[in-house]
Amino acid sequence: MLAQLLFVLISAAAIWLFARNVKKIRRNILLGKDIDRSDAPAERWKTMAMVALGQSKMMKRPVAGFFHILIYVGFVIINIEVLEIVIDGIFGSHRILSFAGGLYNFLIGSFEVLALGVLSACIIFLIRRNIIHLKRFSGTEMKGWPVSDANYILIAEILLMTAFLTMNAADYKLQALGVSHYVKAGSFPISAALASILPDNITAxxxxxxxxxWFHIVGIFAFLNYIPYSKHFHILLAFPNTWYSNLNNKGKLTNMASVTNEVKAMLDPSFTPPADATPGRFGAKDVTDLTWVNLMNAYSCTECGRCTSNCPANMTGKLLSPRKIMMDTRDRLEEVGNNIDKHGKDYQDGKTLLGDYITAEELWACTTCNACTESCPVNIDPLSIIVELRRYLVMEESNAPASINNMFGNIENNQAPWKYSPTDRINWINQ
Structure with missing residues (x-):
C-alpha cells in the first residue's frame, strides 16, 4: 500500500505541475493579437493529419525523416504500455492487461522492437549532433542551452528505453523461474537476449x-514536466500549430486593417470605418503586437534548422536566420510572461523584440521568398513575423534602406517603383 500511495502522489504532482506549466504557456500565447483561423476546417484537418500526424514534410530529408518517424511512432505506441504501468502502480497489480492473451504478447513484442528502434535512432542523432557536427545544427543562436536541451532529451530517451528493456529482461527471467506475482505473459524478442547478462538470484x-x-515511470513523469521548458514542446503543439497554419498561397501577404480603412476613406469620402476599428501600432515592435498564431509558432519551433539551411540570404552569409527569429520570439515571450508573474501585467521592462532581440539588419536581409515556411516540418511561418517587424520599421520609424526609400519616393511622384515619368512609361516600345 505504501508503494501505491507513493505512486499516486508522484502521479498527481506530475500532472498538476504539467497542467500549471501548460496554463502559463497558453497565457503567454494569448498575449498576442486575435486572428481568425477558423476557415476551411476540412482542409485544416487534412493538413494536420498529413503534416503533424503523417510527418509528410519530414521525409524531404529521408535519413533524418526515417529516424524521426521511428522515434515518433515509438513514442506514441509505447505510451500504451505506460497505461498498464499506471494501472499497476495504482492497484498494486502486475501486467494487469495480460488477460488479452495473444494480443498482449504481440503488443509487448512490438513495444520492445520499437524501443530498440527509438534507442538506436537517439544514438544516431547524438552522433550527428556531437561527432559529425551537421552544419544546420550550428549557428549563432545554437549555443549553450539549445545545444544542451537537444542532448538532454536524447540521453533521457536512451535511458528510458534502456530501463524499459532491462525491466522486461528481469521480468522475463522471473517469469521463467516461476516467481509468484510475475505472471507468465508477454513476448520479449529483445529483452530475452539481455536476460542472460542478468544474475540468477531472485532477490537481485x-x-x-x-x-x-520506478525509473521508467518516474522518468516519464519528469520528461512530461521537462518538455514545457524545452523545444520538445512541439510534441504537443505540432498538432494545433498545423491546424491553424496559413492556408493562403505562400506569396500572399496580409493587409493591415487600419491602412485599408485609410485608403478606403481617401477613395470614398462616404466610407465609414467599422465601429471597432481603433487606431493601433503599425506592424510589430514587441511580441504583444504579433498574433497569437505567431506566438504559438514560436513555442512550436523544433530548432531543427531546416528553415535556416534553406534560406538564400543565410546561404550567402547574411545575418538572417529564420530559426533565430523564432527562438528570439519565444525567448522574448518567456521574458514577458515571467515579468507578468513577478510584477503584474502592466509592467514594462524597457525591452522589445525589435532591437533588443532582432536587429534591422536581420530583417532587411530577408527576400520574402518563403523558403523557410515551405521547409518547416510543422508549418511555422517566420516570414509573417519578419514582415510585421519591417512594417513597424517603415511605418512607425521611417527606418528603411535607401533603395526602399527611393522606391517609395518614385511611387509617390511617378506612381510606379521606377524613376521614369508616367508620360515616358511606354517609350520602350519605340526602342
Missing part, C-alpha cells in the same frame, strides 16, 4: 525489475 532480479519500473 526483483530489485532490478522494481528499480527499472
Amino acid at each position: 532480479l526483483e530489485v532490478i525489475e522494481r528499480v527499472c519500473w
Whole structure:
C-alpha cells in the first residue's frame, strides 16, 4: 500500500505541475493579437493529419525523416504500455492487461522492437549532433542551452528505453523461474537476449525489475514536466500549430486593417470605418503586437534548422536566420510572461523584440521568398513575423534602406517603383 500511495502522489504532482506549466504557456500565447483561423476546417484537418500526424514534410530529408518517424511512432505506441504501468502502480497489480492473451504478447513484442528502434535512432542523432557536427545544427543562436536541451532529451530517451528493456529482461527471467506475482505473459524478442547478462538470484532480479519500473515511470513523469521548458514542446503543439497554419498561397501577404480603412476613406469620402476599428501600432515592435498564431509558432519551433539551411540570404552569409527569429520570439515571450508573474501585467521592462532581440539588419536581409515556411516540418511561418517587424520599421520609424526609400519616393511622384515619368512609361516600345 505504501508503494501505491507513493505512486499516486508522484502521479498527481506530475500532472498538476504539467497542467500549471501548460496554463502559463497558453497565457503567454494569448498575449498576442486575435486572428481568425477558423476557415476551411476540412482542409485544416487534412493538413494536420498529413503534416503533424503523417510527418509528410519530414521525409524531404529521408535519413533524418526515417529516424524521426521511428522515434515518433515509438513514442506514441509505447505510451500504451505506460497505461498498464499506471494501472499497476495504482492497484498494486502486475501486467494487469495480460488477460488479452495473444494480443498482449504481440503488443509487448512490438513495444520492445520499437524501443530498440527509438534507442538506436537517439544514438544516431547524438552522433550527428556531437561527432559529425551537421552544419544546420550550428549557428549563432545554437549555443549553450539549445545545444544542451537537444542532448538532454536524447540521453533521457536512451535511458528510458534502456530501463524499459532491462525491466522486461528481469521480468522475463522471473517469469521463467516461476516467481509468484510475475505472471507468465508477454513476448520479449529483445529483452530475452539481455536476460542472460542478468544474475540468477531472485532477490537481485526483483530489485532490478522494481528499480527499472520506478525509473521508467518516474522518468516519464519528469520528461512530461521537462518538455514545457524545452523545444520538445512541439510534441504537443505540432498538432494545433498545423491546424491553424496559413492556408493562403505562400506569396500572399496580409493587409493591415487600419491602412485599408485609410485608403478606403481617401477613395470614398462616404466610407465609414467599422465601429471597432481603433487606431493601433503599425506592424510589430514587441511580441504583444504579433498574433497569437505567431506566438504559438514560436513555442512550436523544433530548432531543427531546416528553415535556416534553406534560406538564400543565410546561404550567402547574411545575418538572417529564420530559426533565430523564432527562438528570439519565444525567448522574448518567456521574458514577458515571467515579468507578468513577478510584477503584474502592466509592467514594462524597457525591452522589445525589435532591437533588443532582432536587429534591422536581420530583417532587411530577408527576400520574402518563403523558403523557410515551405521547409518547416510543422508549418511555422517566420516570414509573417519578419514582415510585421519591417512594417513597424517603415511605418512607425521611417527606418528603411535607401533603395526602399527611393522606391517609395518614385511611387509617390511617378506612381510606379521606377524613376521614369508616367508620360515616358511606354517609350520602350519605340526602342
